[in-house]
Amino acid sequence: MIQFFKIFELPRSSTMAGKIDALYDFVFWVSMISFLIIVIGMVYFVWRYRRRGVTPEPTPYITGHTPTEVSVAVVLFIIVMAIFYWGWVDYTEIITSKPGSLEINVTGRQWLWEFEYTNGRKTVNEALVPKGQPVKLIMGSADVLHSFYVPDFRLKQDVVPGAYTKLDFTAIQTGEHQVFCAEYCGTAHSKMLAKLKVVEPEEYQKWQKTWEVEQSLGVQPAQAAESSESRPTGIENPAAPRHGAAPELPAERGKALFTAKGCTACHSVTGQILVGPSLKGVFGHEVDLNDDSRITADENYIRESLTDPQLKVVKGFQPVMPTYKGTLKDEEINDLVAYIKSLGN
Ligand code: HEC
Ligand SMILES: [Cu+2]
Incomplete structure (x- = not known):
């Protein structure tokens, strides 16, 4: 039971998470209150106008009540338009890239996620991003439809072959955030998991610097060995170091x-x-x-x-x-x- 209530404690780890939750809560409570009004009203009327006596009086013919009907329609219209407007404002924010975002290329393929940074660094099923900085994922698929879903961020975007889709976010909490594929893509779809690790900007800079120095010295990055374990066999490991010195951008x-x-x-x-x-x-x-x-x-x-x-x-x-x-x-x-x-x- 306690475990069940944990779903209400999903961390809000991106700038959008709180806003999406607020809208969701609003829709939830509007539905809940409407539901109660309808159910309680129904129960009351059933009881109030129940059949009484042996020879009940006939129900009078009701012709309608225009002011009530119009006001119900108007109130419902206002609520629906408010939800629409609210969702539209949030959606506009989600799809608008912030200038100067950190760009990462993401490729979804059966059944893993590849990340490539602008300095040429490649990782599989795991990406490091700095906290508090806007990030733009430029995503494509090597085969079928996938969907990049980060519940902690409340963000999800389809990944399609033959075109780019993008996902913009700013992480506000350090730690590991689970990425799921949210579009059924074959046998191992449920294993198409990745981790987004959010770290302090200094740590991120260090992580990239270390790799760049290692690359220019021709050192094998530890990363390559690490991530090859989680990969299905038979697929070339893109994280494997390229032979030759300087990192290729x-x-x-x-x-x-x-x-x-x-x-x-x-x-x-x-x-x-x-x-x-x-x-x-x-x-x-x-x-x-x-x-x-x-x-x-x-x-x-x-x-x-x-x-x-x-x-x-x-x-x-x-x-x-x-x-x-x-x-x-x-x-x-x-x-x-x-x-x-x-x-x-
Ligand atoms: C035979 C000549 C030719 C070759 C070869 C060629 N292009 Fe083009 N490209 C054009 C012409 C003409 C246009 C403008 C007309 C159009 O949009 O189709 C153009 C348009 C473009 C545009 C849009 C540019 C704009 O100002 O909006 C891009 C980008 C582009 N080409 C990239 C490339 C790349 C990359 C290659 C090599 C892989 C390439 N092109 C090879 C002739 C060529
Ligand atoms: Cu997938």
């Missing part, structure tokens, strides 16, 4: 791909216009399209430019960019996005 890998995949034939990164637009300063800025609409170049826009270049064509250019669907692996797309992002925004 996703943006640097993207830069190499940019040349290797022939993007340089049509795109400069200096501002000069070739067959295609220069990719300098595109990310995060508005792009004019040939159907006279405008769009802000975010991760998904860049991704779509690579996989379906004809869907959104930049104004003043011919739709001649070839599709890279099938040619570029998901990791390569992530790297190219990181590179284009690094070209200034």
Whole structure:
């Protein structure tokens, strides 16, 4: 029984948690009070107008009472709109990225979670994040639908193949927070678990610094050995150290791909216009399209430019960019996005 009540004590570990709980409590109590009004009212009327005597008088014909009906409708409408507005305000906050967020790429695959930091550090089923700092997870799936769910944060976001979804949060409590996959994704779905470890910002900095130094010295990080145990066999361990010294940044890998995949034939990164637009300063800025609409170049826009270049064509250019669907692996797309992002925004 005591264990049962523990579910009401789920920690509120992100800035959103308290707000979601407040809305949830409001909906709960509105429902509870309505329920009591209906049930008590019903019981009272059943008793008050019960059949009495041997020859009961006939019930008078009721024609309705407009003021009552209208006020019930109005009150219900106000309550529903209040819930809608409240939810809309919270939802807007959830989906709005804070500028200067710490970005982490997340890949869901059957049946684990991979994390990649902008310095190239990869972890599996475990990620460290600093307390009090906005974090932005840029998520994609390598296979089927997954969903990244952190109950302690009261946040959940579907992870889909072929596009990015994002999850923004600011953790306010240190400690380990459980991540679940909340979208049935096959046999080991229930084992698709990860831990988000929230630490003080100084500790986070130290954790990254140590790794960066180790990498530049070519030391095997302890992390790789640790996490390989929890991985199903037969999958290459992305946390395993790469041979070679300096840490390879996703943006640097993207830069190499940019040349290797022939993007340089049509795109400069200096501002000069070739067959295609220069990719300098595109990310995060508005792009004019040939159907006279405008769009802000975010991760998904860049991704779509690579996989379906004809869907959104930049104004003043011919739709001649070839599709890279099938040619570029998901990791390569992530790297190219990181590179284009690094070209200034
Ligand atoms: C044959 C020439 C050509 C090649 C090769 C090419 N592109 Fe393009 N690209 C274009 C053209 C033309 C446009 C503008 C028209 C459009 O949006 O489709 C464009 C648009 C883009 C955009 C949108 C830019 C903006 O300003 O909104 C991105 C991002 C992009 N390309 C990235 C790449 C990357 C990365 C590669 C290499 C993997 C690549 N392109 C290869 C011709 C090319
Ligand atoms: Cu899953």
